[in-house]
Amino acid sequence: MDVALRAVADPTRRAILRLVRENEIPAGDIARQFPSMSRPAVSQHLRVLSDAGLVDVRPDGNRRLYRLRPEGLNDMAAFLDEIWTDNLTRLKAVAEREEWPQRARDANQVPHQKA
Amino acid sequence: MDVALRAVADPTRRAILRLVRENEIPAGDIARQFPSMSRPAVSQHLRVLSDAGLVDVRPDGNRRLYRLRPEGLNDMAAFLDEIWTDNLTRLKAVAEREEWPQRARDANQVPHQKA
DNA sequence: CATCTATGTAAGCTTATGATTACATAGTTC
DNA sequence: GAACTATGTAATCATAAGCTTACATAGATG
Numbered sequence: 001m002d003v004a005l006r007a008v009a010d011p012t013r014r015a016i017l018r019l020v021r022e023n024e025i026p027a028g029d030i031a032r033q034f035p036s037m038s039r040p041a042v043s044q045h046l047r048v049l050s051d052a053g054l055v056d057v058r059p060d061g062n063r064r065l066y067r068l069r070p071e072g073l074n075d076m077a078a079f080l081d082e083i084w085t086d087n088l089t090r091l092k093a094v095a096e097r098e099e100w101p102q103r104a105r106d107a108n109q110v111p112h113q114k115a
Numbered sequence: 116m117d118v119a120l121r122a123v124a125d126p127t128r129r130a131i132l133r134l135v136r137e138n139e140i141p142a143g144d145i146a147r148q149f150p151s152m153s154r155p156a157v158s159q160h161l162r163v164l165s166d167a168g169l170v171d172v173r174p175d176g177n178r179r180l181y182r183l184r185p186e187g188l189n190d191m192a193a194f195l196d197e198i199w200t201d202n203l204t205r206l207k208a209v210a211e212r213e214e215w216p217q218r219a220r221d222a223n224q225v226p227h228q229k230a
Numbered sequence: 231c232a233t234c235t236a237t238g239t240a241a242g243c244t245t246a247t248g249a250t251t252a253c254a255t256a257g258t259t260c
Numbered sequence: 261g262a263a264c265t266a267t268g269t270a271a272t273c274a275t276a277a278g279c280t281t282a283c284a285t286a287g288a289t290g
Contacts, residue, residue: 009124
């Protein structure tokens with residue numbers, strides 16, 4: 001989980017993921033989308049994404065085509081689920097949507113010092 | 116978006132989020148859950164989470180009670196949606212997630228393109 | 231072949247991050 | 261109000277992250 005979440009934490013890499021979301025794109029084209037940084041920098045980002053399982057690579061003659069590997073984000077989705085599975089928190093996240101009935105607060109797993 | 120995603124990229128902070136997911140917990144109790152690191156380290160993590168809008172803090176006499184602020188993860192959910200808006204990719208991701216719930220991805224033979 | 235194109239890797243630099251210990255501050259309690 | 265408790269902050273350090281330039285390599289092309 002760690003590797004994917006850390007990879008996604010970088011804005012450049014998120015931008016890359018958006019780029020390759022629908023189409024295979026050669027590394028050079030991707031790099032060209034980031035004129036503010038060097039091509040090797042982008043190449044290294046691609047490496048990180050690849051290591052994190054967030055993109056697939058495929059050689060195509062001279063070039064290397066990248067594309068999104070959507071399953072790579074499963075850990076992130078799982079984390080969201082884990083956090084939001086709780087009804088209270090989920091309701092809170094969409095609090096303003098509707099009125100919800102009072103609910104008993106249940107026992108905690110982490111001991112409070114004293115009440 | 117950046118600040119929240121970067122905050123969540125750290126495993127200790129994710130663990131903290133799980134702790135405060137359902138209950139308010141005083142900082143000291145949280146720190147006690149991480150015997151392998153110093154209390155100030157945890158305090159700084161709490162600061163990061165707070166700055167990222169992922170937790171709320173409330174003074175309670177001597178102590179400070181932390182609890183999850185679920186809306187703080189909305190950006191992360193939005194990013195997931197943005198990437199997964201394509202139904203096929205989403206289905207694909209979910210399919211693999213259910214098939215390999217333990218998330219053991221093999222780096223060599225990538226098992227995509229099922230069915 | 232000679233060389234041009236696309237791309238990855240290595241080395242090195244700078245800044246960010248996460249940790250530690252020492253200290254400061256606010257509240258509680260006797 | 262003196263001492264104790266809970267917690268945050270400051271200073272500092274080691275390591276990680278991200279960038280750059282220089283170099284290496286694989287495939288395309290004349």
